[in-house]
Amino acid sequence: AQSVAQPEDQVNVAEGNPLTVKCTYSVSGNPYLFWYVQYPNRGLQFLLKYITGDNLVKGSYGFEAEFNKSQTSFHLKKPSALVSDSALYFCAVRDIHYNTDKLIFGTGTRLQVFP
Amino acid sequence: NAGVTQTPKFQVLKTGQSMTLQCAQDMNHEYMSWYRQDPGMGLRLIHYSVGAGITDQGEVPNGYNVSRSTTEDFPLRLLSAAPSQTSVYFCASRPPGTGIEQYFGPGTRLTVT
Numbered sequence: 001a002q003s004v005a006q007p008e009d010q011v012n013v014a015e016g017n018p019l020t021v022k023c024t025y026s027v028s029g030n031p032y033l034f035w036y037v038q039y040p041n042r043g044l045q046f047l048l049k050y051i052t053g054d055n056l057v058k059g060s061y062g063f064e065a066e067f068n069k070s071q072t073s074f075h076l077k078k079p080s081a082l083v084s085d086s087a088l089y090f091c092a093v094r095d096i097h098y099n100t101d102k103l104i105f106g107t108g109t110r111l112q113v114f115p
Numbered sequence: 116n117a118g119v120t121q122t123p124k125f126q127v128l129k130t131g132q133s134m135t136l137q138c139a140q141d142m143n144h145e146y147m148s149w150y151r152q153d154p155g156m157g158l159r160l161i162h163y164s165v166g167a168g169i170t171d172q173g174e175v176p177n178g179y180n181v182s183r184s185t186t187e188d189f190p191l192r193l194l195s196a197a198p199s200q201t202s203v204y205f206c207a208s209r210p211p212g213t214g215i216e217q218y219f220g221p222g223t224r225l226t227v228t
Contacts, residue, residue, distance in 0.1 A: 009155075032214040043119075043205055043219035044158075051214035090157060094214075102173065103148075103217065105157040 002027045004093050006106035013081045014114050021076040021109045023091030031093045033074040034103070035065055038088040047089075050074060061085070081113045116141050119220035121206050127226045128196040136191040136223050138206030146209045147189040148173070148217065149181065151202040158205065164189055165211075196227045 003026045013019045025031055032051055036044040048059025050067040058064045065076045076089060091106040122137045140147065148163040150173075160173030164183040178200060180192040189208075193200060203224050207217040 004157075034216060036219075041222075043221045044207075044217075045219070046216040049214060049216055092158075102160060102163070105150075105159070107155055107157040 002093060002102075002104045004091050004104050004106040006089075006091055006109045008109050009107075010110045010112060012112045012114065015083050016080050019078050019081045019085070019111065019113070021089050021091075021111060023074045023076065023106060024072050025074060025091070025093045026072060027093055031074075033065075033067065034092040034094075035059065035063070035074075035076050036090045036092065038090065038108075040087075044090065047076070081111075083113045083115055086111055086113045118142065119206055119208055119218050121204075121220040121223050123223060124221070125224050127228065128193070129228055130196060130198060132196050134193055134196065136193075136204055136206075136225070138189045138191065138220060139187050140189075140206075140208040140218070140220075141187065142208065142210070142218070143186060144208035144218070145186065145211045146217075147183065148207045149179070149189070149191045150205045150207065151175065151200075152205060152222075153202050161191065161204075193225075196225075198227045201225060201227045 005024045034049045035047040038044050048057050050057050055067045088108050090108050092103050094103050119140045145166045149161040150158040152158050159175045162181040164170045203222050205222050206220040209215045209217045
């Protein structure tokens with residue numbers, strides 16, 4: 001069965017420091033992987049995705065993510081955190097073997113950036 | 116474009132009442148989905164549609180009905196509300212194609228007492 005794990009409920013980081021939000025996945029075939037961000041009382045906004053090609057994916061707001069097939073991971077990173085990055089982050093996966101829209105989300109990681 | 120819109124933003128229901136959550140998109144997207152978001156559980160797929168007249172169940176479909184008579188609209192019906200359906204509901208849409216990201220609406224916060 002497809003699944004996504006975000007092992008940390010919350011990540012705390014000081015402004016200006018690098019940040020990492022972890023995500024691991026399990027699918028039967030090759031994955032489509034996504035990161036979304038949710039600001040308070042808002043819907044989810046797309047950050048970046050991995051479909052194929054270069055393992056390092058760059059997205060919105062200076063975020064990037066590295067696809068690691070051997071470790072089945074897709075960690076979200078940013079070289080220098082901003083207070084405005086504080087939000088709830090979701091990793092999601094779709095198994096390309098299924099021609100449906102069944103996107104599986106992780107439980108979310110709350111990022112808190114302190115001034 | 117307004118994107119994905121949802122109404123109402125907030126709703127309180129009594130157990131056993133029925134209601135319809137509205138979702139509309141003006142991007143001519145064929146794919147639309149409904150999710151519920153609960154603390155500590157992320158988003159779970161309720162129902163989805165790959166085009167007008169076509170719907171299918173997601174992960175947690177029980178207690179909910181959908182229909183898709185037009186490309187633009189994808190309403191979610193709660194037949195007989197239960198406290199377990201207290202949640203935040205998100206509608207999403209996307210165009211067809213491989214690995215295309217979804218666009219989410221602002222959500223409806225539903226409380227069932």
